[in-house]
Amino acid sequence: MKVVTVGVDGSPNSLAAVEWAADDAARRGAWLRVVHVVDRSPYRFVHSLELESQIAKVSGQIMTEAERTARHRRPGLGMRLEHIEGRPAEVLRRLAAESSGLVLGSRGMSRTAGGILGSVSTQVAGHATGPVVIVRDRPAERVGEVVIGLDDSADCQRPISYAFEQAALHHAEIRALHAWSLPGHSYAPEVDYDINAVRARQRAVAAGLLDRHRRRYPALPVVDDLRSAHPVEALVDASLRAGLLVVGSHGRSGSMVMGSVSRRVLRHAHCPIAVVRPCTRH
Numbered sequence: 001m002k003v004v005t006v007g008v009d010g011s012p013n014s015l016a017a018v019e020w021a022a023d024d025a026a027r028r029g030a031w032l033r034v035v036h037v038v039d040r041s042p043y044r045f046v047h048s049l050e051l052e053s054q055i056a057k058v059s060g061q062i063m064t065e066a067e068r069t070a071r072h073r074r075p076g077l078g079m080r081l082e083h084i085e086g087r088p089a090e091v092l093r094r095l096a097a098e099s100s101g102l103v104l105g106s107r108g109m110s111r112t113a114g115g116i117l118g119s120v121s122t123q124v125a126g127h128a129t130g131p132v133v134i135v136r137d138r139p140a141e142r143v144g145e146v147v148i149g150l151d152d153s154a155d156c157q158r159p160i161s162y163a164f165e166q167a168a169l170h171h172a173e174i175r176a177l178h179a180w181s182l183p184g185h186s187y188a189p190e191v192d193y194d195i196n197a198v199r200a201r202q203r204a205v206a207a208g209l210l211d212r213h214r215r216r217y218p219a220l221p222v223v224d225d226l227r228s229a230h231p232v233e234a235l236v237d238a239s240l241r242a243g244l245l246v247v248g249s250h251g252r253s254g255s256m257v258m259g260s261v262s263r264r265v266l267r268h269a270h271c272p273i274a275v276v277r278p279c280t281r282h
Contacts, residue, residue: 002030013105096128144243155278179234
């Protein structure tokens with residue numbers, strides 16, 4: 001059975017993540033798995049019944065509020081609640097691999113309140129093998145377009161697939177955004193580029209990346225958005241009107257950590273952002 005997982009810590013952002021995850025699970029016909037990770041490492045030298053009681057109390061309150069939020073959002077949705085002990089980033093990365101998607105709030109509570117997000121969300125998004133959605137605010141009732149950030153690497157096929165899937169689930173249009181700029185030559189003679197030729201080349205690259213996805217979803221409206229701009233600037237601007245922004249977890253360098261564009265967009269985007277890692281290569 002398909003499952004959508006959401007990590008909670010009692011913060012307003014994590015409750016917004018619960019609502020987004022509940023909607024996503026309902027659209028997919030999936031279960032919702034609500035997870036609270038209890039990190040005992042700060043208390044490894046402290047052992048007392050009072051501390052154990054406080055941890056259990058806070059954890060129970062967090063899960064009660066998360067369950068109430070999910071059931072109010074999507075009555076009748078299949079759901080299971082899990083308390084898991086461990087290091088939050090490690091636990092959440094493992095759960096992402098087992099899920100159709102992992103949903104997290106953009107900022108969490110303090111560690112003493114059971115916080116698992118904030119910087120952890122960045123760690124998880126950069127290394128998880130499954131899609132990770134970072135949510136800031138409560139989901140809008142009217143769903144905006146789904147924006148996919150393209151680059152000229154073959155690694156962006158998996159993020160594109162996820163974006164088209166989400167657009168189909170939301171009955172929304174896709175905005176395929178390909179931002180490009182001319183290379184700089186600080187210590188070399190100025191190069192006179194044929195702008196029209198460069199633009200045509202970039203358009204051809206974008207068309208090639210999207211071709212098989214258009215054929216798979218022929219009824220899905222796709223807006224081709226080719227911009228001469230820095231990728232971060234273009235993606236953050238597009239997020240103002242989007243219901244979801246989808247990016248890869250790294251760019252042209254192919255590194256296993258999150259690329260600089262994805263990290264900066266994650267900090268500044270105005271809508272939920274899905275970070276999708278390319279297929280692992282052996």
